[in-house]
Amino acid sequence: MVEPLLKVEGVRAYYKLGRVFVRAVDGVSFEVNEGEVLGVVGESGCGKSTLSNVLMMNLRKPLVLVEGRVLFKMGNGFLEISSLGREEVKKRLWGKEMAVIPQSAMNALMPTIKVRKYVEHLAESHNIPKEEILEKIRIRFQEVGLDPVWLERYPFEFSGGMRQRAVIAIATLLNPQLLIADEPTSALDVVNQKIFLKVLMQMKKRGIVKSIVFITHDIATLRQMADRMVVMYAGKVVEVSPLEEMLRKPLHPYTKGLLDSVLTPEPEVKDRGITTIPGAPPNLIDPPTGCRFHPRCTYAMKVCREKEPALVEVEKGRKVACFLFTEEIA
Amino acid sequence: MRLVVRNLSKTFSMGFFSRRHVEAVRDVSFEVKGGEIVSLVGESGSGKTTTAKMILRLLPPTRGEILFEGKDVWRDLKEREELREFRRKMHAVFQDPFASYNPFYPVERTLWQAIELLGEDLSKQDKLNLIKESLLRVGLDPKDVLGKYPHQLSGGQKQRIMIARCWILKPLFIVADEPTSMIDASSRGGIIKLLEEMREENGTSIMFITHDLGLAYYVSDRIFVMKDGRIVEEGSPDEIVLSPKHEYTKTLVSSIPKLYKRMEDLV
Ligand SMILES: Nc1ncnc2c1ncn2[C@@H]1O[C@H](COP(=O)(O)OP(=O)(O)O)[C@@H](O)[C@H]1O
Ligand SMILES: Nc1ncnc2c1ncn2[C@@H]1O[C@H](COP(=O)(O)OP(=O)(O)O)[C@@H](O)[C@H]1O
Ligand code: SF4
Ligand SMILES: [Mg+2]
Ligand SMILES: [Mg+2]
Numbered sequence: 001m002v003e004p005l006l007k008v009e010g011v012r013a014y015y016k017l018g019r020v021f022v023r024a025v026d027g028v029s030f031e032v033n034e035g036e037v038l039g040v041v042g043e044s045g046c047g048k049s050t051l052s053n054v055l056m057m058n059l060r061k062p063l064v065l066v067e068g069r070v071l072f073k074m075g076n077g078f079l080e081i082s083s084l085g086r087e088e089v090k091k092r093l094w095g096k097e098m099a100v101i102p103q104s105a106m107n108a109l110m111p112t113i114k115v116r117k118y119v120e121h122l123a124e125s126h127n128i129p130k131e132e133i134l135e136k137i138r139i140r141f142q143e144v145g146l147d148p149v150w151l152e153r154y155p156f157e158f159s160g161g162m163r164q165r166a167v168i169a170i171a172t173l174l175n176p177q178l179l180i181a182d183e184p185t186s187a188l189d190v191v192n193q194k195i196f197l198k199v200l201m202q203m204k205k206r207g208i209v210k211s212i213v214f215i216t217h218d219i220a221t222l223r224q225m226a227d228r229m230v231v232m233y234a235g236k237v238v239e240v241s242p243l244e245e246m247l248r249k250p251l252h253p254y255t256k257g258l259l260d261s262v263l264t265p266e267p268e269v270k271d272r273g274i275t276t277i278p279g280a281p282p283n284l285i286d287p288p289t290g291c292r293f294h295p296r297c298t299y300a301m302k303v304c305r306e307k308e309p310a311l312v313e314v315e316k317g318r319k320v321a322c323f324l325f326t327e328e329i330a
Numbered sequence: 331m332r333l334v335v336r337n338l339s340k341t342f343s344m345g346f347f348s349r350r351h352v353e354a355v356r357d358v359s360f361e362v363k364g365g366e367i368v369s370l371v372g373e374s375g376s377g378k379t380t381t382a383k384m385i386l387r388l389l390p391p392t393r394g395e396i397l398f399e400g401k402d403v404w405r406d407l408k409e410r411e412e413l414r415e416f417r418r419k420m421h422a423v424f425q426d427p428f429a430s431y432n433p434f435y436p437v438e439r440t441l442w443q444a445i446e447l448l449g450e451d452l453s454k455q456d457k458l459n460l461i462k463e464s465l466l467r468v469g470l471d472p473k474d475v476l477g478k479y480p481h482q483l484s485g486g487q488k489q490r491i492m493i494a495r496c497w498i499l500k501p502l503f504i505v506a507d508e509p510t511s512m513i514d515a516s517s518r519g520g521i522i523k524l525l526e527e528m529r530e531e532n533g534t535s536i537m538f539i540t541h542d543l544g545l546a547y548y549v550s551d552r553i554f555v556m557k558d559g560r561i562v563e564e565g566s567p568d569e570i571v572l573s574p575k576h577e578y579t580k581t582l583v584s585s586i587p588k589l590y591k592r593m594e595d596l597v
Contacts, residue, residue, distance in 0.1 A: 202597070261518070
């Protein structure tokens with residue numbers, strides 16, 4: 001029986017810029033189950049990083065939660081973290097229950113603060129004896145393939161791959177149930193990407209973290225470890241499917257477009273040739289009417305410009321927001 | 331032969347007291363024909379960018395020679411006119427688009443400069459039209475870009491503008507160092523097609539530098555695999571990807587995430 005660890009219900013989170021809003025996350029609902037790796041995929045500018053901030057309740061101006069709820073499993077029930085303030089969630093959940101590897105590792109670690117300082121800071125904010133946590137990080141560093149002497153170094157001295165491993169070692173130090181990784185491999189070369197993925201999967205296998213939300217624009221990377229996929233386009237979730245089924249038969253035209261544009265050296269890909277999705281994701285201050293994908297969709301119909309397709313379950317465990325799959329066409 | 335690189339080496343010396351030497355490029359030799367697309371592939375630190383910079387005449391080699399159209403780029407180009415000619419014929423698209431822009435000018439300045447470099451007698455309106463067409467070619471809407479400053483655009487948009495610059499200049503040779511690193515997977519194919527078109531239309535040679543063998547597989551006529559400053563294997567895309575010989579090439583190939591086959595050794 002799959003149990004959700006985190007529930008997102010009808011969330012709208014906008015950047016408030018003077019009189020206009022950037023509707024970066026706009027009516028999004030899904031669940032992260034216990035023990036799963038959930039992939040979140042979409043092109044740049046579709047709201048993925050904003051979503052990761054919403055999951056953490058890391059809301060800072062100009063980003064505001066306009067509507068909806070985020071619930072996190074605590075004990076036998078769910079805590080509505082969206083009703084708590086950022087500081088409260090930070091104090092009660094960050095590090096211990098949920099942790100994030102933000103999109104830029106440079107943002108995660110200040111280049112000129114020694115790695116050990118971060119760990120000591122973590123000890124302070126959680127009232128854990130310094131020595132205890134330093135011992136823990138030394139072990140964790142070794143586990144991710146870093147010599148503990150690097151604790152005394154500055155992040156700018158690390159190579160990209162080492163820095164990401166340092167970040168994951170620190171983020172998971174208190175064994176959070178949920179780890180959110182936002183494009184953790186996008187700036188790494190393929191050799192270091194694979195090393196990072198191995199470290200990540202080890203963390204899960206050993207139960208250091210229970211569930212992982214892995215965010216990326218690269219489906220081929222997600223394919224290596226995701227169980228289920230959430231496809232995001234222009235602030236909306238357009239498809240939720242188990243990974244294998246999505247690969248076999250993508251439902252949403254956007255999902256198909258993403259899959260068809262992957263360039264990996266494989267016979268299947270070579271045979272189909274290189275295709276791209278024409279155009280680019282829209283500006284989210286004034287997104288297209290109806291289905292937000294309609295200006296780029298080769299299947300667009302009249303209804304697509306006028307009405308917004310709802311995310312509905314069309315097969316067991318598979319949801320899609322597209323009029324090709326719903327009755328309303330007529 | 332459009333480009334001949336022979337025994338190229340670069341050693342960096344660092345530190346004041348105890349001098350430390352980094353042999354970034356070691357005895358590298360290869361040739362690129364007119365209209366040929368080659369890829370230099372390797373993980374970070376393998377010496378790809380250093381090689382590119384020497385070819386582009388941005389960094390002097392420690393040893394070896396680089397002949398572009400028969401002329402040694404470091405020894406034979408002396409006059410200003412010769413250098414200008416070289417800049418027009420050999421063009422770079424860099425890994426780090428931030429380094430290529432002046433923060434105080436709108437991003438299209440680099441495109442105006444390219445047109446000046448062309449040296450053709452065009453009206454201002456013709457020039458603007460050419461700029462707009464170049465932006466459309468790389469999948470950018472001119473109204474999203476014109477008049478914007480570098481900090482207002484994404485890394486991917488800036489990389490596309492560098493490619494638009496290439497399209498305007500129609501150089502004989504393009505050195506593209508991770509040109510799509512900040513461009514979404516969904517539109518990389520379009521950039522590759524554009525580079526291929528330039529090869530078809532103008533006989534442009536392209537040296538594509540990337541850590542992503544997957545990308546190299548689809549664009550190249552030949553692939554060079556680089557490791558610790560040396561070229562360790564060379565071959566056609568199928569030879570390199572489907573039957574790699576060198577141990578390192580095998581590691582590189584097995585690191586590429588594939589869509590239809592899961593890596594088996596992750597857990
Ligand atoms: N601090 C901010 N202020 C205003 N708009 C923002 C801010 N951060 C992101 N955005 C906008 O929100 C949208 C979604 O961005 P983001 O969540 O970063 O997408 P992704 O991670 O998928 O690339 C984009 O249109 C982006 O320009
Ligand atoms: N200006 C420099 N001074 C000292 N070392 C350098 C310099 N530029 C590059 N290196 C070193 O040379 C090696 C090759 O670097 P580079 O050519 O950038 O590799 P790649 O582009 O394949 O990542 C690396 O070890 C790098 O640290
Ligand atoms: S709803 Fe219409 S426009 Fe949107 S994806 Fe489906 S077919 Fe395309
Ligand atoms: Mg992001
Ligand atoms: Mg480089």
